[in-house]
Amino acid sequence: MPELRQDPVTKNWVVIAKERAKRPDDFIRKRSVAEPHVCPFDYGNESMTPPEVLAFRPENTLPNSPGWSVRVVPNKFPAFTPENGSETTMNNFYRLRKAYGAHEVVIHGPEHNLSLATYPNEQVAEVLRAYILRLRHHEEQPYGNYVQILINHGKEAGASLEHSHSQIFVTPIIPEVVRNELVGSASYYNENRRCVFCDMIEQERIISERLIDRTENYIVFSPFAAKLPFETWILPMHHQARFELLTDDNRYKLASIFKKTLQRFYIGLNDPPYNMYLHTSPRGYDKPESYHWHISIIPKLTIAAGFELSTGMWINITSPESSAAFLRNALD
Amino acid sequence: MPELRQDPVTKNWVVIAKERAKRPDDFIRKRSVAEPHVCPFDYGNESMTPPEVLAFRPENTLPNSPGWSVRVVPNKFPAFTPENGSETTMNNFYRLRKAYGAHEVVIHGPEHNLSLATYPNEQVAEVLRAYILRLRHHEEQPYGNYVQILINHGKEAGASLEHSHSQIFVTPIIPEVVRNELVGSASYYNENRRCVFCDMIEQERIISERLIDRTENYIVFSPFAAKLPFETWILPMHHQARFELLTDDNRYKLASIFKKTLQRFYIGLNDPPYNMYLHTSPRGYDKPESYHWHISIIPKLTIAAGFELSTGMWINITSPESSAAFLRNALD
Numbered sequence: 001m002p003e004l005r006q007d008p009v010t011k012n013w014v015v016i017a018k019e020r021a022k023r024p025d026d027f028i029r030k031r032s033v034a035e036p037h038v039c040p041f042d043y044g045n046e047s048m049t050p051p052e053v054l055a056f057r058p059e060n061t062l063p064n065s066p067g068w069s070v071r072v073v074p075n076k077f078p079a080f081t082p083e084n085g086s087e088t089t090m091n092n093f094y095r096l097r098k099a100y101g102a103h104e105v106v107i108h109g110p111e112h113n114l115s116l117a118t119y120p121n122e123q124v125a126e127v128l129r130a131y132i133l134r135l136r137h138h139e140e141q142p143y144g145n146y147v148q149i150l151i152n153h154g155k156e157a158g159a160s161l162e163h164s165h166s167q168i169f170v171t172p173i174i175p176e177v178v179r180n181e182l183v184g185s186a187s188y189y190n191e192n193r194r195c196v197f198c199d200m201i202e203q204e205r206i207i208s209e210r211l212i213d214r215t216e217n218y219i220v221f222s223p224f225a226a227k228l229p230f231e232t233w234i235l236p237m238h239h240q241a242r243f244e245l246l247t248d249d250n251r252y253k254l255a256s257i258f259k260k261t262l263q264r265f266y267i268g269l270n271d272p273p274y275n276m277y278l279h280t281s282p283r284g285y286d287k288p289e290s291y292h293w294h295i296s297i298i299p300k301l302t303i304a305a306g307f308e309l310s311t312g313m314w315i316n317i318t319s320p321e322s323s324a325a326f327l328r329n330a331l332d
Numbered sequence: 333m334p335e336l337r338q339d340p341v342t343k344n345w346v347v348i349a350k351e352r353a354k355r356p357d358d359f360i361r362k363r364s365v366a367e368p369h370v371c372p373f374d375y376g377n378e379s380m381t382p383p384e385v386l387a388f389r390p391e392n393t394l395p396n397s398p399g400w401s402v403r404v405v406p407n408k409f410p411a412f413t414p415e416n417g418s419e420t421t422m423n424n425f426y427r428l429r430k431a432y433g434a435h436e437v438v439i440h441g442p443e444h445n446l447s448l449a450t451y452p453n454e455q456v457a458e459v460l461r462a463y464i465l466r467l468r469h470h471e472e473q474p475y476g477n478y479v480q481i482l483i484n485h486g487k488e489a490g491a492s493l494e495h496s497h498s499q500i501f502v503t504p505i506i507p508e509v510v511r512n513e514l515v516g517s518a519s520y521y522n523e524n525r526r527c528v529f530c531d532m533i534e535q536e537r538i539i540s541e542r543l544i545d546r547t548e549n550y551i552v553f554s555p556f557a558a559k560l561p562f563e564t565w566i567l568p569m570h571h572q573a574r575f576e577l578l579t580d581d582n583r584y585k586l587a588s589i590f591k592k593t594l595q596r597f598y599i600g601l602n603d604p605p606y607n608m609y610l611h612t613s614p615r616g617y618d619k620p621e622s623y624h625w626h627i628s629i630i631p632k633l634t635i636a637a638g639f640e641l642s643t644g645m646w647i648n649i650t651s652p653e654s655s656a657a658f659l660r661n662a663l664d
Contacts, residue, residue, distance in 0.1 A: 005556055005557040006557060007516075007555070007557040008516075008520070008532060008556070008557075009512075009513050009516045009517055009520070009528055009529070010509075010512040010513055010529055011516055011533075012512070012644075012645070013557075014557040014558070014559055014645065014646050015646065015647040015652055016557075016648050017648070017649055018649050018650065018651050018654075025658075027561060027562070027631075027650075028600070028601050066579045076437060079639075079647045090539075091428075093531060093532075093535050094557075095534065148639065148644055149636035150639060151638060152638045154548055156635065157635070157637060157638070158635040158636070158637025158638065166626075167638070167639075169572075171643070171645070176644035176645065177642060177643050177644035178342070179645075180341075181341050181342055184339075184340075184341045185341055187513055188340070188341070191389075196341055197341070197342055199340075200340060201427060203423060203425050203426065206423070207423075223339075224337055224340070224426045225339040225344075225345070225348075225426075226346070229359060230359070250445050257608040259584040264587050270360050272359070277641065278348070278639065279642065283431040296642070298641065299359075301359045303489070303490040304490070305484045305489055305490025305491075305607055306482035306489070306609050307411075307480065307482060309609065309630065310480055310482050310507075310509060310607075310609035310628070311501075311507030312344075312508035312512075313345065313346065313506055313508065314347065314413045315346075315349050315505070316348050319347055319348055322350075328359075
């Protein structure tokens with residue numbers, strides 16, 4: 001079982017998930033050889049994954065058989081599992097608990113060689129529908145304190161399978177980065193009686209040099225304090241704390257601009273590896289007026305090294321203004 | 333000039349260092365070609381770096397000429413510079429200031445193909461002497477609020493030059509990770525009247541399964557909540573908050589166990605890329621009884637992906653107990 005261990009100095013929790021592991025010997029550096037393998041996310045290989053927990057499929061098809069358009073399955077080597085357990089203290093010093101939660105995979109579609117940048121808009125909208133349904137599901141479970149949806153695209157961005165997919169992590173605690181956003185935005189609201197993200201949207205519209213795209217409903221820009229080259233945010237223009245409250249109409253509109261943004265990367269940077277994540281309000285969060293869901297897309301083009309590891313600070317070697325100009329021009 | 337920009341939500345600061353940058357076009361994905369180059373850290377190429385700020389060299393040699401054993405130079409593309417400037421606010425919303433501080437390189441020795449795992453102990457002790465002298469120097473400067481010494485070894489760990497070297501970052505703020513350690517250890521001290529690191533050392537001696545090495549003066553172990561496979565800490569057995577207070581005798585003893593630990597990685601994992609960093613008390617820190625300097629060595633064997641980026645949490649796929657057993661057996 002994966003477990004959570006608390007750093008006795010900082011009080012941060014770390015997941016120790018041996019089940020996902022290689023043996024220590026497997027880490028010995030060697031020339032890597034790409035092995036041909038059978039993809040468990042292709043049609044016909046459904047039995048290679050744990051049984052599906054959600055699938056969009058024609059009524060005349062059986063669960064865990066071909067025919068689906070989007071398929072959600074538990075992760076085979078989960079970092080969080082729905083088995084609870086009380087906290088243990090070792091020698092009254094080290095704190096330890098089970099990594100209570102869930103860990104799932106959203107297979108974006110049956111095509112092995114397409115991704116969200118190349119699937120049609122309708123398919124992207126279906127993936128977003130799966131996000132919404134799983135968010136609603138997990139928020140009703142006892143373990144569902146925070147749901148982190150993300151994509152690791154490409155080997156260099158941490159994907160272990162190349163077939164396009166998202167991951168859903170449900171964690172028993174509000175993770176540090178999300179907590180910092182909640183605390184910071186609540187404090188801004190207390191001071192200004194406005195949502196900091198709404199104010200940021202207004203700034204970006206006025207300044208416009210970090211703007212990448214804009215529709216009536218969504219805005220895409222490189223944030224002022226971008227951590228990494230080409231970091232890109234997508235936000236709804238109108239205040240909304242919870243992603244799962246998206247209407248069908250807005251979901252289609254988001255699919256369109258989300259795909260278009262991914263195309264900018266795909267075309268401008270030649271299908272780079274990237275991480276995408278969705279930050280949305282945790283269940284039962286009592287200050288929805290101060291939080292605003294957003295999508296971040298960060299291509300994996302540089303290496304986070306000793307400085308980032310030792311300080312938690314980032315050094316970005318490209319200004320968000322030049323990143324935005326590049327991505328703006330990539331499509332238009 | 334590199335600048336610091338504050339994230340308006342979390343209040344964290346990011347360094348935007350365009351001077352270190354490639355142009356956006358340079359990020360377009362291509363097959364990389366290793367270009368042969370002249371190493372600026374080799375003997376005879378001293379003029380390729382900014383003039384040295386410290387060098388251990390025979391008296392009959394000139395500055396910036398061959399003959400040195402350890403050489404410290406400013407980073408050619410600094411992330412922090414000793415030029416000050418007041419904070420600016422843009423539209424009363426975004427906060428911006430110059431990245432005031434320093435950024436230097438410690439060249440570990442003249443040999444292009446040796447590293448701290450393969451240099452003799454005496455050379456490693458000289459590198460540690462350079463750390464101490466630069467720590468003392470920077471702490472006397474107006475910008476010196478925190479000094480972060482670290483190594484990026486190997487391309488995958490972020491090294492842009494393969495010739496063995498350390499980097500010294502002097503930052504105008506106490507970085508997040510260090511602040512968390514200071515706050516956490518001070519709070520532990522307030523509650524227990526003991527240093528949390530001293531108590532951790534005692535625990536690790538008793539439990540012993542995460543122990544890698546031990547001498548009268550130093551202890552080496554994998555921490556209980558290790559963030560990454562093979563994460564390894566070296567701490568002085570006797571309480572000491574400030575690294576630069578190391579006696580010559582203890583510096584030699586540290587050089588010996590530090591080199592031996594790096595050899596465990598070198599031999600056990602076949603010279604893996606790694607990040608090493610030294611956490612020591614900031615200048616003028618008024619609670620030296622609660623903080624304890626330590627060295628962390630983390631080989632770069634896995635990819636920090638969307639989960640780490642979006643949550644700030646780590647998933648470690650190898651238990652520190654098995655990492656420690658592997659490293660223990662790598663040498664003995």
